[in-house]
Amino acid sequence: xxxxxxxxxxxxxxxGWQSQPSGNTVQDRLEAALTxxxxxxxxxxxxxxxxxxxxxxMQVVHFDTPxxxxxxxxxxxTNTFLPxxxxxxxxxxxxxxxxxxxxxxxxRYAYVLLQSPVKPGVEAGRVGWVFHPLDGDAMRExxxxxxxxxxxxxxxxxxxQAKSPIKTLRRIDITCRSTAPAQGAAGSVSGPHGWAPGYWxxxxxGNAFLHHMIRNIMGCLIAIGRGDRxxxxxxxxxxxxxxxxxxxxFSPDGLYFVGPSYDAAWGLPSHAAAYDWLP
Numbered sequence: 001x002x003x004x005x006x007x008x009x010x011x012x013x014x015x016g017w018q019s020q021p022s023g024n025t026v027q028d029r030l031e032a033a034l035t036x037x038x039x040x041x042x043x044x045x046x047x048x049x050x051x052x053x054x055x056x057x058m059q060v061v062h063f064d065t066p067x068x069x070x071x072x073x074x075x076x077x078t079n080t081f082l083p084x085x086x087x088x089x090x091x092x093x094x095x096x097x098x099x100x101x102x103x104x105x106x107x108r109y110a111y112v113l114l115q116s117p118v119k120p121g122v123e124a125g126r127v128g129w130v131f132h133p134l135d136g137d138a139m140r141e142x143x144x145x146x147x148x149x150x151x152x153x154x155x156x157x158x159x160x161q162a163k164s165p166i167k168t169l170r171r172i173d174i175t176c177r178s179t180a181p182a183q184g185a186a187g188s189v190s191g192p193h194g195w196a197p198g199y200w201x202x203x204x205x206g207n208a209f210l211h212h213m214i215r216n217i218m219g220c221l222i223a224i225g226r227g228d229r230x231x232x233x234x235x236x237x238x239x240x241x242x243x244x245x246x247x248x249x250f251s252p253d254g255l256y257f258v259g260p261s262y263d264a265a266w267g268l269p270s271h272a273a274a275y276d277w278l279p
Contacts, residue, residue, distance in 0.1 A: 001066070003074060004094045005044075006259075006269060007059045010085040011252070012125040017049045017059070026056070026086060033081035037074075038067055047100045047260035048107050051212070053252035055126070057110075057275050058089065058259030060268070062100040090269055104260035106170065109204045109214050112254040112278055113222075115176075116197040127199070127279075128218070128254030134200065134225030136176055142224045142234035143172040146217065152210055153241040155220075157249070160211035167213070171205040174221075177279055199279035203258075212249050219247035 009026050019027045027044060034042035044061040069077075074091035082088070113128040114120050120127055146169050153165040178198040202221070204214055220237055223229045237245045258275055262268050 001068065002062055002064050002094050002096050002098060003071075004060060004062045004092050004098060004100065004268060005074065005078075006089040006091075007056060007061060008087050008089050009056045009059070010126070011050060011053050011055045013083075013085060014052065016052045016054070017046060017056070026050075026059075029083060029086055030061070030078075030088075033078045033086075034063065036081045037077040038065060040065075040067075045100050047104050048209070048257055050257050051215075051252055051255075053125070054255045054257065056257045056259075058269070058271075059257060060100045060104075060260050060262075062094065062098060064096075092268060094266060094268075098266060100260070103262055103266065105263060106205055106207060106261040107209060108258035108261065109209065110256045110258050110275075110278055111202040111204075111214065111218055112256070113200040113202065113218075114197070114254075115200060116179075118197075125253050128251045130222055130226070132226045133196075134176075134222065135227060136174060136200075136225070138227070138231050139221045139225045140174050141231035142221060143174060145232075145235040145238055146172060150238055151241055152213055152238070154237050154243060154246045155213045155216040156210040156243065157212035157216075158243065162208070162210050165210060167206055167208050167210065169204065169206040171203065173203040174200065176200050201279060205261075214255060215250045215252060216243075216246050218250040218255075222250065223247045 007030060014026050015022060015024050017026045019025055031042055031044055042063050044063045047060040050056055071091040075088045078088045111128060113130060114123060115130050115134055117131055120129055149168040151165050152167050156165050176198050178196045220234055224231055
């Protein structure tokens with residue numbers, strides 16, 4: 001029997017998703033819990049690996065087992081052996097032809113960024129941080145240069161194992177929610193420092209992503225949002241096909257793997273409940 005699981009996790013304490021000799025990864029903890037519950041070794045395949053410090057709202061995995069247990073038993077039993085920052089959200093039997101990675105038709109990420117003169121406290125590790133005001137229109141204009149199919153070598157980590165740097169970005173949405181009341185001209189906000197603290201939310205959807213791709217894109221978007229570079233610089237970075245052309249890799253703290261998308265015929269949940277928690 002093949003089982004698919006939806007897994008949520010806070011990545012702060014872990015060295016990413018993929019199993020490592022240290023054992024301190026989300027995959028290591030999940031497989032250890034599944035093995036204890038199933039009383040036999042369980043190996044999983046995920047929809048998309050995440051880096052150290054990156055969070056998962058609906059990571060999807062599959063595994064094969066001879067055991068016949070109800071979906072809720074897999075959820076409740078596995079969670080019994082998981083740490084508090086990893087949780088199986090749902091379980092569902094799937095056909096043997098389902099593959100968590102290969103069957104995904106899209107993947108979604110979100111980056112939550114706090115714009116504030118003061119570093120985050122309660123949100124530390126769960127949001128990125130900039131202490132300068134950002135120009136949303138400039139960042140949205142720059143993002144247009146990344147939509148569609150492109151060679152994303154300039155945004156690819158040197159350790160990336162992807163067979164091809166050519167990926168398709170279908171959507172980039174950039175929104176801001178201010179934490180200060182509106183003042184002055186219509187649509188403007190300001191705080192005691194002359195500009196408003198707030199949460200920026202960057203949403204990305206594509207067929208697949210390269211190692212550090214979003215964090216490298218974020219570094220460029222923030223440089224443009226601060227006014228250090230013009231929006232058209234993003235196109236120059238894209239066309240350079242060189243990592244040296246782009247901004248430094250941005251912090252993993254505010255990056256969330258929202259989850260993969262599958263054909264409706266598989267009957268899997270399409271939305272992570274925790275997604276609504278994001279600012």
